[in-house]
Amino acid sequence: xxxxxxxxxxxxxxxxxxxxxxxxxxxxxxxxxxxxxxxxxxxxxxxxxxxxxxxxxxxxxxxxxxxxxxxxxxxxxxxxxxxxxxxxxxxxxxxxxxxxxxxxxxxxxxxxxxxxxxxxxxxxxxxxxxxxxxxxxxxxxxxxxxxxxxxxxxxxxxxxxxxxxxxxxxxxxxxxxxxxxxxxxxxxxxxxxxxxxxxxxxxxxxxxxxxxxxxxxxxxxxxxxxxxxxxxxxxxxxxxxxxxxxxxxxxxxxxxxxxxxxxxxxxxxxxxxxxxxxxxxxxxxxxxxxxxxxxxxxxxxxxxxxxxxxxxxxxxxxxxxxxxxxxxxxxxxxxxxxxxxxxxxxxxxxxxxxxxxxxxxxxxxx
Amino acid sequence: xxxxxxxxxxxxxxxxxxxxxxxxxxxxxxxxxxxxxxxxxxxxxxxxxxxxxxxxxxxxxxxxxxxxxxxxxxxxxxxxxxxxxxxxxxxxxxxxxxxxxxxxxxxxxxxxxxxxxxxxxxxxxxxxxxxxxxxxxxxxxxxxxxxxxxxxxxxxxxxxxxxxxxxxxxxxxxxxxxxxxxxxxxxxxxxxxxxxxxxxxxxxxxxxxxxxxxxxxxxxxxxxxxxxxxxxxxxxxxxxxxxxxxxxxxxxxxxxxxxxxxxxxxxxx
Ligand SMILES: Cc1ncc(C[n+]2csc(CCOP(=O)(O)OP(=O)(O)O)c2C)c(N)n1
Ligand code: SF4
Ligand SMILES: [Mg+2]
Numbered sequence: 001x002x003x004x005x006x007x008x009x010x011x012x013x014x015x016x017x018x019x020x021x022x023x024x025x026x027x028x029x030x031x032x033x034x035x036x037x038x039x040x041x042x043x044x045x046x047x048x049x050x051x052x053x054x055x056x057x058x059x060x061x062x063x064x065x066x067x068x069x070x071x072x073x074x075x076x077x078x079x080x081x082x083x084x085x086x087x088x089x090x091x092x093x094x095x096x097x098x099x100x101x102x103x104x105x106x107x108x109x110x111x112x113x114x115x116x117x118x119x120x121x122x123x124x125x126x127x128x129x130x131x132x133x134x135x136x137x138x139x140x141x142x143x144x145x146x147x148x149x150x151x152x153x154x155x156x157x158x159x160x161x162x163x164x165x166x167x168x169x170x171x172x173x174x175x176x177x178x179x180x181x182x183x184x185x186x187x188x189x190x191x192x193x194x195x196x197x198x199x200x201x202x203x204x205x206x207x208x209x210x211x212x213x214x215x216x217x218x219x220x221x222x223x224x225x226x227x228x229x230x231x232x233x234x235x236x237x238x239x240x241x242x243x244x245x246x247x248x249x250x251x252x253x254x255x256x257x258x259x260x261x262x263x264x265x266x267x268x269x270x271x272x273x274x275x276x277x278x279x280x281x282x283x284x285x286x287x288x289x290x291x292x293x294x295x296x297x298x299x300x301x302x303x304x305x306x307x308x309x310x311x312x313x314x315x316x317x318x319x320x321x322x323x324x325x326x327x328x329x330x331x332x333x334x335x336x337x338x339x340x341x342x343x344x345x346x347x348x349x350x351x352x353x354x355x356x357x358x359x360x361x362x363x364x365x366x
Numbered sequence: 367x368x369x370x371x372x373x374x375x376x377x378x379x380x381x382x383x384x385x386x387x388x389x390x391x392x393x394x395x396x397x398x399x400x401x402x403x404x405x406x407x408x409x410x411x412x413x414x415x416x417x418x419x420x421x422x423x424x425x426x427x428x429x430x431x432x433x434x435x436x437x438x439x440x441x442x443x444x445x446x447x448x449x450x451x452x453x454x455x456x457x458x459x460x461x462x463x464x465x466x467x468x469x470x471x472x473x474x475x476x477x478x479x480x481x482x483x484x485x486x487x488x489x490x491x492x493x494x495x496x497x498x499x500x501x502x503x504x505x506x507x508x509x510x511x512x513x514x515x516x517x518x519x520x521x522x523x524x525x526x527x528x529x530x531x532x533x534x535x536x537x538x539x540x541x542x543x544x545x546x547x548x549x550x551x552x553x554x555x556x557x558x559x560x561x562x563x564x565x566x567x568x569x570x571x572x573x574x575x576x577x578x579x580x581x582x583x584x585x586x587x588x589x590x591x592x593x594x595x596x597x598x599x600x601x602x603x604x605x606x607x608x609x610x611x612x613x614x615x616x617x618x619x620x621x622x623x624x625x626x627x628x629x630x631x632x633x634x635x
Contacts, residue, residue, distance in 0.1 A: 068460030
């Protein structure tokens with residue numbers, strides 16, 4: 001595959017090639033639209049670089065294969081969408097339990113159950129809260145362009161290994177199918193982590209019945225707190241003097257930037273925060289927002305509004321930090337939300353949302 | 367029967383008969399808490415002995431199933447992953463793919479391998495993955511209190527078939543080795559053993575060894591199912607459980623080799 005600077009490439013393929021260049025040498029999964037290009041790409045590309053590829057009998061088997069290869073210290077990646085990611089939850093909680101790093105790509109498609117083929121952001125809660133049993137978190141990265149998808153793929157591996165966690169690249173159907181110019185990352189030598197199985201019992205391990213869950217829980221919590229403290233990523237603009245701040249990620253985030261630029265040009269004091277990590281949520285971004293901000297507007301592609309919950313929690317905490325008791329008219333700013341259900345909202349639709357907030361037609365969620 | 371029951375190797379008692387001192391393989395030299403009379407302890411010991419005799423006890427990775435197999439987690443002194451219930455076939459697929467020079471073993475119960483994990487177990491065999499599966503078939507879910515499994519005998523009383531297994535609504539006991547041997551041409555070695563008698567134990571050991579040899583020479587997938595006692599959930603004494611294996615279980619699950627190695631004399635690397 002020729003990789004001329006800034007060559008046009010499909011989002012899904014950029015992720016696959018970036019993973020190879022990051023040193024990933026194992027893929028296992030089961031096809032599902034709109035993620036299948038990643039698997040198809042890996043089927044020939046891994047062979048080329050001496051890696052292993054398995055077309056698994058199901059997503060459950062696929063993620064369990066990822067567990068096996070990750071346990072051997074190999075950079076491992078799988079991708080899916082909708083109900084396929086549902087089936088991966090068993091393995092994701094197990095990876096988290098074993099503190100094995102892996103990258104799971106969720107090319108989000110709309111709908112409950114078997115769902116649809118429409119691009120969406122309906123899996124926000126599942127990815128940021130963890131859909132498997134227990135009490136774990138995954139690092140969740142949300143690209144807004146093909147370039148960012150490629151860059152975040154490399155970062156997803158680095159973060160997964162730094163913290164021995166699962167990284168979820170939460171992209172969207174539209175981004176997976178879209179072609180854009182992209183500078184692919186440098187080719188890295190494949191890594192073999194020294195903690196992996198070698199058959200010699202180099203790394204001692206205890207059995208499940210001898211574990212100290214209390215001690216483990218404390219350590220896990222400390223680890224997650226460290227991730228929250230150090231790994232928040234976001235893009236923001238015009239927030240210091242904004243009356244209204246839009247919050248949106250991924251493709252709707254990108255559309256929101258366009259709307260904000262246009263509204264600014266028309267003289268409206270609006271800004272935006274585009275979370276790049278959905279978990280940890282970029283709370284720090286909110287610290288830079290105008291203290292007299294009149295409201296936050298969440299733009300999402302799902303049915304019920306999910307991101308809005310994290311915005312509200314953050315705004316509430318910030319309010320508390322300031323010592324506000326809501327008595328002097330300085331209680332946390334209201335949080336509005338327009339869940340656009342699926343697809344990518346247009347600049348015009350987002351500007352209309354803003355007008356509805358100003359007119360009072362759109363009521364606050366929090 | 368705990369696998370490490372006999373750890374006293376340097377006995378000072380002088381015996382007239384020439385009894386070879388029984389050394390516990392280093393791989394399993396830690397206590398395991400199987401019930402008295404349980405077949406699991408015998409089976410893991412046979413596997414450990416074979417690995418030692420093949421010089422592979424320092425070159426092995428286990429995927430351990432969920433069930434009484436889980437007790438191996440604290441007992442084995444080797445690389446091992448406690449796989450989610452039924453998924454050892456998938457986990458071991460990947461381990462062997464990325465670590466082809468290690469001996470990779472999935473150790474699973476009948477419920478783990480043939481009920482919840484039937485997809486993963488069959489698919490690994492179907493793809494002819496180069497690892498070895500050992501299935502401890504005790505005709506029930508031992509760990510969770512003796513519920514019916516896919517290998518529960520017709521009429522067998524379990525906690526979920528209190529009137530005895532009715533095969534008209536629950537299916538007939540599944541014979542996986544026969545399935546592999548008859549359908550998956552590429553499989554390298556398929557056998558079923560039993561722990562019911564010393565003779566059967568010895569024979570089972572040869573099956574285990576051949577299965578591991580098939581893996582070592584890269585011939586393909588190998589599986590040995592071992593009929594095993596579960597006196598606790600069968601409500602039997604240990605000796606009665608062994609008799610039950612021979613008299614009631616074995617007639618439905620014939621012992622022997624269903625697929626022998628194509629090239630047994632091949633040099634083992
Ligand atoms: C997903 C899931 N479902 C159910 C269980 C509960 N469970 C643990 S062991 C087991 C049955 C094990 O039976 P088998 O594989 O035959 O092993 P045995 O204990 O008989 O050796 C079950 C149902 C579980 N751990 N995980
Ligand atoms: S419950 Fe049955 S299988 Fe489990 S340890 Fe006891 S005897 Fe063995
Ligand atoms: Mg059983």
